[in-house]
Amino acid sequence: MTLDRRSFLKLVGAGAGAAGLPLIGRAAELMPKAGKRVVVIGGGYGGTIAAKYIRMMDKSIEVVMIERNDHFVSCPFSNLYIGGILKDLNPLTIKYDKLASNHGVKVVQAEVTAIDPAAKVVTTSKGTVSYDRLVVSPGIDFRLDEVKGYDAAAMEKMPHAWKAGPQTVLLRKQLEAMKDGGTMVMSVPLAPYRCPPGPYERASMVAHYLKKNKPKSKLVVLDANPDITSKGPLFKKGWKDNYEGIIDYRPAKKVTEVNVQAMAVLVEGLEEVKGDVINLIPPQRAGQIAVAAGLVGDDKKWCPVNQTTFESTKHAGIHVIGDACVAGPMPKSGYSANSEAKVCAANVVALINGKETTDLSGINTCYSYITDKDAISVAAVYAVKEGKIIAVPNSGGVSPADYSASKLEAIYAQSWLKNILTEMST
Amino acid sequence: MMMKWRGWALATGVLAISAMAQAAPPSAAMLSNACAGCHGTNGGSAGPSMPTLASQSKEAIEAAMKKFKSGERPSTIMGRLAKGYSDAEITAMAEFFSKQKLHPTNQTLDKAKIAKGASLQESNCGRCHIEDGKEGKDDTPVMASQWLPYMQMQMTDYLSGKRKMPEKMKEKVDPMSKEDLEALLHFYASVK
Numbered sequence: 330m331t332l333d334r335r336s337f338l339k340l341v342g343a344g345a346g347a348a349g350l351p352l353i354g355r356a357a358e359l360m361p362k363a364g365k366r367v368v369v370i371g372g373g374y375g376g377t378i379a380a381k382y383i384r385m386m387d388k389s390i391e392v393v394m395i396e397r398n399d400h401f402v403s404c405p406f407s408n409l410y411i412g413g414i415l416k417d418l419n420p421l422t423i424k425y426d427k428l429a430s431n432h433g434v435k436v437v438q439a440e441v442t443a444i445d446p447a448a449k450v451v452t453t454s455k456g457t458v459s460y461d462r463l464v465v466s467p468g469i470d471f472r473l474d475e476v477k478g479y480d481a482a483a484m485e486k487m488p489h490a491w492k493a494g495p496q497t498v499l500l501r502k503q504l505e506a507m508k509d510g511g512t513m514v515m516s517v518p519l520a521p522y523r524c525p526p527g528p529y530e531r532a533s534m535v536a537h538y539l540k541k542n543k544p545k546s547k548l549v550v551l552d553a554n555p556d557i558t559s560k561g562p563l564f565k566k567g568w569k570d571n572y573e574g575i576i577d578y579r580p581a582k583k584v585t586e587v588n589v590q591a592m593a594v595l596v597e598g599l600e601e602v603k604g605d606v607i608n609l610i611p612p613q614r615a616g617q618i619a620v621a622a623g624l625v626g627d628d629k630k631w632c633p634v635n636q637t638t639f640e641s642t643k644h645a646g647i648h649v650i651g652d653a654c655v656a657g658p659m660p661k662s663g664y665s666a667n668s669e670a671k672v673c674a675a676n677v678v679a680l681i682n683g684k685e686t687t688d689l690s691g692i693n694t695c696y697s698y699i700t701d702k703d704a705i706s707v708a709a710v711y712a713v714k715e716g717k718i719i720a721v722p723n724s725g726g727v728s729p730a731d732y733s734a735s736k737l738e739a740i741y742a743q744s745w746l747k748n749i750l751t752e753m754s755t
Numbered sequence: 756m757m758m759k760w761r762g763w764a765l766a767t768g769v770l771a772i773s774a775m776a777q778a779a780p781p782s783a784a785m786l787s788n789a790c791a792g793c794h795g796t797n798g799g800s801a802g803p804s805m806p807t808l809a810s811q812s813k814e815a816i817e818a819a820m821k822k823f824k825s826g827e828r829p830s831t832i833m834g835r836l837a838k839g840y841s842d843a844e845i846t847a848m849a850e851f852f853s854k855q856k857l858h859p860t861n862q863t864l865d866k867a868k869i870a871k872g873a874s875l876q877e878s879n880c881g882r883c884h885i886e887d888g889k890e891g892k893d894d895t896p897v898m899a900s901q902w903l904p905y906m907q908m909q910m911t912d913y914l915s916g917k918r919k920m921p922e923k924m925k926e927k928v929d930p931m932s933k934e935d936l937e938a939l940l941h942f943y944a945s946v947k
């Protein structure tokens with residue numbers, strides 16, 4: 330057996346502890362555990378819901394939710410901010426105080442730096458926290474090694490805006506500062522990535538902004554995929570009807586390198602495409618903490634889990650939900666994360682109490698705006714069959730091809746956002 | 756007709772035993788919690804165009820879901836979703852939501868319209884929308900405290916013929932003015 334560096338350090342650490350030597354660099358215990366405790370990593374679409382529902386289902390379980398930020402900004406609807414339809418990010422921002430006061434979730438603002446599955450302890454920037462079961466919902470991080478030259482500094486010049494917050498604000502500022510007649514370039518990574526229709530909604534919202542404010546400008550979409558990955562015919566109709574001559578969609582164009590100085594991207598290391606504004610959406614994988622903790626599968630990208638309990642197949646006692654996990658055909662969406670979190674919560678409670686687990690029943694619905702008044706949707710119901718998640722046959726699907734429902738869906742989408750953010754924050 | 760395997764498991768309580776693990780079929784709560792992403796925790800909606808399901812009548816939810824499923828009631832997304840559930844699952848969800856506490860909606864309503872609606876409702880709607888709309892005869896939906904924008908959208912569909920009105924409702928609604936109907940909706944939205 331070979332040991333990677335982390336396991337090796339852990340062994341050395343354990344040995345030092347056993348010999349009674351001081352544990353150099355080992356953080357102090359932040360909150361001693363008395364009874365049953367679940368720790369949740371991440372306060373986004375998955376984590377908040379898992380934390381809240383575990384408390385709703387069993388008040389005898391202590392729930393500690395650890396999140397690096399003191400607030401959360403929703404990616405859903407952030408494209409509307411970039412497109413100038415939303416004035417600011419306030420309607421997309423939630424705080425955690427009511428999860429604490431309404432449900433007794435203990436919210437800790439800290440960075441989780443390590444997970445020890447054997448000792449059932451997480452290390453954070455503020456100290457260690459031990460658990461009986463751990464729920465991990467860290468979202469995504471980027472596979473930066475696959476885009477040469479795209480580092481932290483490059484992100485400030487060519488924002489990804491694929492985690493909502495300062496990056497989103499930066500992209501909008503750049504778009505606003507662009508001259509009329511300018512070109513924005515956007516790159517879409519190979520699937521799977523967070524939110525399959527997200528890049529195409531963003532293209533629509535950018536085009537909406539350009540059409541209204543800078544009609545001589547263009548948006549070039551370089552898509553690594555062979556075609557639009559979600560709601561393809563609907564997006565194509567929406568673009569044809571509204572943004573002819575503005576959106577230049579180029580499939581099978583994988584960006585592999587950036588040249589920040591020249592404000593250019595390179596397709597397959599060869600074809601150079603220049604932009605006045607460049608929105609580079611890099612290839613993705615599970616959030617760094619999931620990778621560091623050895624929760625990712627053979628692909629080194631995403632976390633394999635039991636399809637009903639969401640317990641990791643890599644480490645017992647750890648559940649992974651949301652974008653980071655592989656949940657059969659469920660897309661990496663906020664709604665999926667919400668649905669997975671509830672299934673996971675019910676089964677975490679069952680497992681802690683030695684009860685029988687319950688099969689998954691899940692939903693996904695994703696709205697995408699095409700203009701400020703038109704939206705399209707994809708929806709599906711999920712169940713478990715023979716241990717695998719399936720989309721229930723003869724259900725689900727996308728909006729009518731003729732856009733006859735788009736005005737109504739633009740209204741429903743707003744109430745969707747209101748409800749899902751209220752679920753996460755109260 | 757063959758029942759879907761999931762509906763069968765729920766109806767008979769037989770556990771689906773797989774090689775992977777043994778887990779019970781989805782409970783009523785498991786099925787219903789998935790709806791809350793759009794309809795709010797326990798069906799208490801915070802979004803004005805999404806109806807609150809908390810404390811809605813069981814029969815009304817069952818009827819609505821079955822009509823969504825068959826396409827008889829027009830919808831954007833609900834038809835696509837309703838098709839994913841067996842009748843037994845629909846009944847389980849309807850029962851779950853009917854048992855949740857009434858969710859007070861926080862909305863701005865017009866006092867004069869509420870008063871006018873109050874004077875109209877008993878004689879026009881009271882036989883089916885019982886107790887100021889807090890209850891419903893048979894599969895008549897509970898209207899008390901429902902979101903005004905949701906009810907307005909439904910009324911628009913009724914008036915345009917997109918959604919079919921029950922016969923008895925049509926007899927009452929047809930002679931009424933738009934203003935009277937609007938007043939009635941304000942009234943029902945105001946009932947706590």
Ligand SMILES: Cc1cc2nc3c(=O)[nH]c(=O)nc-3n(C[C@H](O)[C@H](O)[C@H](O)COP(=O)(O)OP(=O)(O)OC[C@H]3O[C@@H](n4cnc5c(N)ncnc54)[C@H](O)[C@@H]3O)c2cc1C
Pocket residue numbers: 370371372373374375376395396397398401403404405406407408439440441442466467468469490491492523524527531616617618650651652653661662663664665666694695696697
């Ligand atoms: C532009 C865009 C539009 C989208 N639109 C939609 C939409 O319309 N509908 C939809 O359903 N989905 C949409 N999505 C997808 C949605 O945002 C994600 O699927 C969802 O956020 C996934 O939830 P999650 O819990 O896995 O991750 P997140 O919501 O990202 O939450 C992860 C949290 O964990 C925290 N965290 C991570 N690592 C650590 C650590 N080590 N220590 C402490 N905290 C940590 C992060 O700070 C973050 O708050 C969109 C995404 C994008 C980018």
